[in-house]
Amino acid sequence: MAKERKGIEVSLAIAEAVGQADCDLISAYPITPQTHIVEHLSEMVADAHLDAEFVPVESEHSAMSVCCGAAAVGARTFTSTSSQGLALMAEIFFIASAMRLPVVMALANRSLSAPLSIWNDHSDTMMVRDGGWIHVFVENGQEAYDHVFWAFRVAEDPAVRLPVALNIDGFIMTHMIEPVDFEDDELIKRYIPEFRMEKPLHPDNPVSMGCFAMPEIYSEAQMTRERALVDSYATCVKAWEEWAAVTGRQYHPVETYRADDAEYCIVTMGSLGETAMAAVDELREQGEKVGVIKIRLWRPFPFDDLYRAAAGKHTLIVLDRAISFGGPGGPVALELRSALCNSPQAPVVVNYVAGLASRDVTVEDFKAIILGGKAKSAEGDVAGFTFYGLRG
């Protein structure tokens, strides 16, 4: 494929990117809203546009198991799922990171049942927050396309060797037709070196993976996971810099918009960041000193980037798209409160939960949330969270 701008459904752009990345194996089970991604990949394989194994399976549990087996022999491996599929996959999800298998997954974020919902929020990904994977969130089709390559580049780096979840908002992104700048195959080939597994499963050099561990060694094994994920930060940033050098599109672990002199910042993850920017533009016209902080890298959590972005802010208004039931609020606010609680002059954190199951969060809603958060901060009403737009 040559460098070209196309109007394309984001799911298809992701599938095309997986093809350009010369993926060796795709295994998946169809589930809304992820389906178009693997459907298109199966067509690409069937039409011989992509020389890969496409393994249709009977469940997501098997999809991730197949991916783990393939990655263990050194294959470049991709899958995609959503919501209930991720829940069914969860057992192997944790094993993939523990065994340091660089599977790349497009996670088309969708609400968890019940009640049954096919729409978008972050409850599925938050369920596996502690699964030891690298998690990145993207905001539009271009970012989704770019991050497929970034995900393979980071996951397979010998210094990292971890699975990567590429979080894309279901429907809001997966089913949109957007302009996407495609890069040419040669550039992609240079950006992602061939995957060379240090010690693959091979009969010539037998190795046991996923062994039993006694209490004497389990903690040490978990420490290697923790350190690998924390240390992967450097490669995440390096891979973004390398991407910027060849495409001009630069990404950061935490990104800000009109935040330099802002006193109040709305914090978002994923596609709602663009709506938040529009709301901030309107509030700026009314003289409000507001900005946006967007968290792109969720795991490993970019503490220092957050501290820099939050420095000097009076209040952070965190928009969560999931609930930690019975806990202190949404997962993002929980994380920020924990990260900031011991820093001097830490900003106040006010938490709203909104946009569950794709309920619209419009520019007007964002303005109400930002101004509402400002008022709550002034009143000292900052504990827990507020369910925005809830009837009753």
Add this chain to the structure above:
Amino acid sequence: MARPMDEIRWQDLEIGAAVSEHGSSSEYKTGTWRSLRPVVDKDQCIRCGVCWLYCPDVAIKQSEDGYFEADLEYCKGCGICARECPVGCISVVIEEF
């Protein structure tokens, strides 16, 4: 020979806690789990090896005289050998450590 587990630091582990040194499970001494101990009556034993075949922990060894005996470093005392012995020459007794 594999190192004992309690001497391994986290930095010593292979990527993904994989194990490329074979036989490390021999360092895992399961004999302390035992509450029952198999005892072989050699007068009755026909040295058929059925106990050796059935032992789920490969803890039964054949000695030079052809008789079979449990390696008590690994034998968990499950009693399968006693149950399967065709001549009933293995009894289980309460283990006292």
